[in-house]
Amino acid sequence: MRVGIIGGTGWLGGALGRSLVDKKLAEVILLNRRGPQDYGGRAVVWANDLADLVAQSDVIVVSVRPEDWAGLQLQAPGKLVISFMAGVGLSTLAQCGGRVLRAMPNASAEIGASYSPWVAGAGVTAEDRAAAARVLGAIGSQEELPEEAQLEVMTALSGSGPAYPALLAQAMLAFLAERGVAPDVAARAVEATVCASARLLEGKVAEAPALVQTFIDYRGTTCAGLETAEAKGFSAAVAAALSAATDKALAMRQANAQAAG
Ligand SMILES: NC(=O)C1=CN([C@@H]2O[C@H](COP(=O)(O)OP(=O)(O)OC[C@H]3O[C@@H](n4cnc5c(N)ncnc54)[C@H](O)[C@@H]3O)[C@@H](O)[C@H]2O)C=CC1
Numbered sequence: 001m002r003v004g005i006i007g008g009t010g011w012l013g014g015a016l017g018r019s020l021v022d023k024k025l026a027e028v029i030l031l032n033r034r035g036p037q038d039y040g041g042r043a044v045v046w047a048n049d050l051a052d053l054v055a056q057s058d059v060i061v062v063s064v065r066p067e068d069w070a071g072l073q074l075q076a077p078g079k080l081v082i083s084f085m086a087g088v089g090l091s092t093l094a095q096c097g098g099r100v101l102r103a104m105p106n107a108s109a110e111i112g113a114s115y116s117p118w119v120a121g122a123g124v125t126a127e128d129r130a131a132a133a134r135v136l137g138a139i140g141s142q143e144e145l146p147e148e149a150q151l152e153v154m155t156a157l158s159g160s161g162p163a164y165p166a167l168l169a170q171a172m173l174a175f176l177a178e179r180g181v182a183p184d185v186a187a188r189a190v191e192a193t194v195c196a197s198a199r200l201l202e203g204k205v206a207e208a209p210a211l212v213q214t215f216i217d218y219r220g221t222t223c224a225g226l227e228t229a230e231a232k233g234f235s236a237a238v239a240a241a242l243s244a245a246t247d248k249a250l251a252m253r254q255a256n257a258q259a260a261g
């Protein structure tokens, strides 16, 4: 399989290109704005321009920023086109003339641990679905969603990758600094709380509410903290944040559809 990545040296495109080569899943053809550069010593093909990338690729991955889509003027009739762009809908993508599929990876692609849900547009075949699963499988797990609106929800949630854990870590670091804990000690303590504790939940996230209840029922110090967090609106703040991000993704999809006519 030959996979062409537009934006192949960016954050996500780079992670995908490196994984496809390292796992020997595909020949990789790249296009970026700055031209050929070192790809960590990996053997890749650099396209001369967009038309060259399209001609050389079986599957085309669009990994440019949403605001760069309109200027790209991609024409890819007969090809499978996988877009990573937030807020560029299937109907807008279809104007490239290819069979289009939207995927929403996250930054954990860097460590092969993205969760990449996707939705398929009209005309996408069973063979295309298998190709998409193979491409997205290079950077982690993937699954097809039943409707496009759910991709906007996932853009807000899993698409944000480490953003919310980082926000939690930031708040915890600020608390420890305020209490006079040395920065290196604080970093170790927060790492244990945010990262190591998260590993405890791996494979059993559905049991998270039961785990919270166990701490509440313990009636100890953690219970005092959790009850105050909820009283201060912790869950409501999470829901509001995800709702705002979903709304923004939907508004982007609508604006991009309108701009595309
Ligand atoms: N970074 C993230 O965590 C996530 C990003 N996304 C989506 O993935 C897409 C890519 O995001 P990032 O990798 O973060 O962006 P990025 O800014 O790191 O990479 C985009 C790349 O596209 C290149 N580019 C722009 N216009 C081009 C053109 N006309 N021809 C060739 N190359 C061009 C840029 O030079 C840059 O290297 C975005 O649309 C974003 O919405 C989706 C989920 C998570």
Ligand SMILES: O=C(O)[C@@H]1CCC=N1
Pocket: 086, 155, 159, 160
């Ligand atoms: O923040 C963003 O816009 C990117 C796209 C989806 C998730 N992260």
